[in-house]
Each structure stands twice: as C-alpha cells, then as structure tokens.
Amino acid sequence: MKVGILGTGDMGKPLVRRLLKENIPVYIKKKIYDPGQRVTKSLKKAGAVVLDTIFEVGKAVDVIITELPKSPISPVLEEIILGEKGLLKSMSPGNIIIEAGNTSPTVTKKLAAACKEKDIGFLDAPMSGGPQGAASGNLTIFVGGDKSHLEKVMPILEKCGSIHHFGGPGAGQTAKLANNMIVAINLAGLSEALVFAKKMGVDIKLLFEGLCKGAANSWVLQNYGNDIIQRNIDKVDEENRHSSILDIDGRDRQLFWALDLGSKIDVPLPITMAAHELYKMARAAGKRGINESVTKYLEDLAGVKVEG
Numbered sequence: 001m002k003v004g005i006l007g008t009g010d011m012g013k014p015l016v017r018r019l020l021k022e023n024i025p026v027y028i029k030k031k032i033y034d035p036g037q038r039v040t041k042s043l044k045k046a047g048a049v050v051l052d053t054i055f056e057v058g059k060a061v062d063v064i065i066t067e068l069p070k071s072p073i074s075p076v077l078e079e080i081i082l083g084e085k086g087l088l089k090s091m092s093p094g095n096i097i098i099e100a101g102n103t104s105p106t107v108t109k110k111l112a113a114a115c116k117e118k119d120i121g122f123l124d125a126p127m128s129g130g131p132q133g134a135a136s137g138n139l140t141i142f143v144g145g146d147k148s149h150l151e152k153v154m155p156i157l158e159k160c161g162s163i164h165h166f167g168g169p170g171a172g173q174t175a176k177l178a179n180n181m182i183v184a185i186n187l188a189g190l191s192e193a194l195v196f197a198k199k200m201g202v203d204i205k206l207l208f209e210g211l212c213k214g215a216a217n218s219w220v221l222q223n224y225g226n227d228i229i230q231r232n233i234d235k236v237d238e239e240n241r242h243s244s245i246l247d248i249d250g251r252d253r254q255l256f257w258a259l260d261l262g263s264k265i266d267v268p269l270p271i272t273m274a275a276h277e278l279y280k281m282a283r284a285a286g287k288r289g290i291n292e293s294v295t296k297y298l299e300d301l302a303g304v305k306v307e308g
Contacts, residue, residue, distance in 0.1 A: 002027060003156060004061040006054065006080060007101065008039055010290075011127065012067035014135035015100075015160065020047045022159045027057050054080055058090030063153055067127075068101040077103060081111055088118050096121035096149055098157075100141075102180065104257045105170040112145065112169035121149035124169060126176035129161060130223065137161055142179065144172030174261075181258055181272050184251045186220040188275045191295040194228060198304045204229055227291040231307045249293035252279035 004027040005016050019026050027049045030040055044050045051057050058064060064087055068077060077099070081087045087097060097115060099108060099122070108124040115122035123145035133139040139161030143150055150157075150165055157163050166175045197207050208225050211217060255276040262269045282297035289296065299305055 001025075001063060001153075001156065002061040004028070004057040004064045005067060006057065006064065007067040008043060009067070010131050011100075011134050012065075013039055013043065014131050015065070015067060016043050016048055017046055018135060018137055019156070019159060024156060024159065025049070027051055027060050029054055029057050053085065054087065055085045055090045058087040058095075061091075061095070063096045063098060063156060064091065065098045065100050077101070078107065078111065082114055088114065088120065091118075091120055093119035094121070096123065096153055098153060099124045099173075100127050102126055102176065102254055103173055105173040105177065105261065106257075108144070108173045109170045121146065121152070122169065123149055123153070124172040125157065126173055127161065128176065128179055132223075133161060140164065140179075142166060142172040142175040144168060144170050144174070177254065177258055180251070180254050181269075181275075183220055184255055184279065185271055185275045186218055187224055187251075187291065188278050188294050190220060190225065191228065191292070191298055194306045195295065195298040195302050195304060198306050199302050204306055224291040227289070228295050229307060231289075231292060249279060249283055249287070249289060249291075252276050252283060255279065 002025045003019060005012055005019075006029060008016055008028055016026050016028060026047070028040070028043060028051070030050050030052055040050055049060070051060065066077060066080065079086060081097065083089075091097070097111075097120060099111065103124070103126070105124075112122040112124070123143055125141050125143045125145075127134070127139040127141050129139040137160055141157055141161050141163045143157075143163055143165045144167055146168075147165065150163075154163070164175070166172055194204060194207070198204055208221075208229060211221055212225075255272055258272050259269055259276060262272075278294055278297075282293040285297055285300070287293040287296040295306055
C-alpha cells in the first residue's frame with residue numbers, strides 16, 4: 001500500500017521516516033508546509049518519493065495522510081482536498097484520506113461528506129504524542145469515520161501508535177479537541193505556577209525536580225517543562241530552523257473551536273475560556289514558542305524570568 005504524506009514539519013517528518021523504516025512506500029510533495037528544502041532532500045535521501053504537485057501525489061498513492069501545522073489550516077486543508085487540483089480530482093474511488101492534524105470537527109464533517117460523494121474514504125485521525133511519539137511509533141491516534149475504512153488502513157496506523165475509534169466523522173477530532181483542552185489548560189497552569197514561584201524567590205530548577213516527583217507531575221510537566229525553563233526554542237536544530245515550531249503559539253485558535261461548539265450545545269466551558277484568553281493575549285503580544293508563549297507573557301507582567 002502506497003502512502004502520501006502532505007505536511008512534513010514537526011509531526012510529518014518523523015512520521016515519514018517511521019513509515020519508511022517499516023518498508024512502507026511514502027510519497028511527499030516538494031515544499032508543502034515543511035521546514036524547507038533541506039527537509040525535502042533529507043526525506044528523499046531516506047527513501048521518500050518526492051513529487052511536484054498535490055495532484056501527482058494523490059494519483060500515485062492508495063492512502064493520503066495530511067499532517068498540517070496546528071495554526072488555522074482549515075482553508076488550506078479544504079483547498080488541498082476540495083480544490084480544482086486537489087485530492088478529490090486525482091485519487092481513485094476506494095482510496096482513503098486520513099486527516100491527522102488538528103481541525104475543527106465541523107470542517108471534518110464537511111470534508112467527510114465531500115469524500116463520500118466521490119466514493120473516497122475519509123478518516124479524521126489526529127495524533128497525540130508529539131514528534132517523539134511519531135518517531136518511535138508511540139502516538140495515540142483518535143479516529144473518527146467508517147470502521148471499514150479504518151480496517152483497510154490499520155496496517156499503516158498500527159505502525160504509528162495505539163488506535164482508538166470514537167465513532168463517525170468528526171468523532172476523532174472531537175476527542176482530540178478534548179485532549180488539547182486538557183493539555184492547554186494544564187500548560188497555562190504550569191506557566192502561571194512557575195512565574196509565581198520565581199517571583200517568590202524559589203529556585204525553578206529545584207522546583208521542577210520536585211514537581212516531577214510529586215502529585216503535580218503530569219505529561220505536560222515532563223514533556224514541556226524543560227522547554228519553559230531551558231527555552232529550547234533557541235536550540236532547534238538547523239533542519240527545523242524554518243518549521244512551525246518557531247511560529248507564534250496558536251493554542252487559543254483551537255480552544256475557540258471548543259468554545260464555539262460548546263455554545264451551540266449549551267455546555268459552559270469557563271476554564272477553557274480563561275485559558276483561551278490567556279493564549280490569545282500572549283499571541284497578540286507577539287510571544288513566540290511552541291510551549292512557552294504564555295510563560296513569556298506572564299513573565300513580562302510579573303517582571304521576572306523563569307528560564308534558567
């Protein structure tokens with residue numbers, strides 16, 4: 001089974017390498033939402049087939065995985081799938097599109113309906129676990145869509161991580177959105193607590209070690225804590241120098257999807273709303289970084305620096 005991956009940035013690049021190691025043929029498009037020419041060359045050297053257009057990739061493969069940046073990509077994703085030279089124009093009936101990035105469940109349902117009209121399978125399968133999980137095959141994959149489509153691509157997804165099917169189209173993105181709400185809220189709370197402790201004169205490195213051994217320990221603390229303290233954004237390797245990891249954090253945009261849907265079904269989301277505003281203020285203030293933007297914003301307000 002031939003697989004096309006559109007989007008070879010922080011998640012897509014290790015995903016390509018992972019599938020190649022499992023002897024799965026992988027096709028990518030030159031310079032589409034990736035860190036640049038160096039990544040394309042390195043993936044080609046690793047064994048990926050590089051084609052010039054989305055149309056060509058769709059024509060060549062059985063399965064497409066879209067892994068686009070976390071910033072608002074719904075219009076881009078719609079153009080890739082529904083556009084005049086998009087996937088629905090080049091893929092054959094029976095082929096499958098796997099939407100693996102973060103997208104609004106509303107958009108996902110629209111894309112699934114359009115694919116069904118063309119007899120092309122569609123799964124929303126956002127992945128959690130970061131680049132490390134993508135490289136090691138230890139992602140958690142939240143799947144929505146037809147079970148028959150999932151069974152067909154199971155040999156591919158099994159190489160990437162553990163698979164959890166939540167229901168029809170949009171269910172995977174809804175589950176991942178719940179995951180992202182928890183992560184974003186946890187990360188905002190961590191940032192606030194570290195800035196508070198620093199202002200009180202506590203050694204942040206010692207605090208971090210203690211937190212990792214206590215009741216406050218969490219996946220977010222373990223995986224994002226060092227980014228906040230060490231500001232690893234400044235140590236990104238050259239290959240990733242122009243990737244989305246350097247973008248201004250856009251978690252508020254994802255949280256807005258939850259707030260919008262929550263208002264439609266009359267579910268109050270007060271904590272999500274508070275986190276949404278905090279991330280939005282940090283982004284509006286120009287605070288950059290994949291995990292430390294809120295920390296930087298709160299540091300300015302408090303007049304301290306957490307980084308050590």
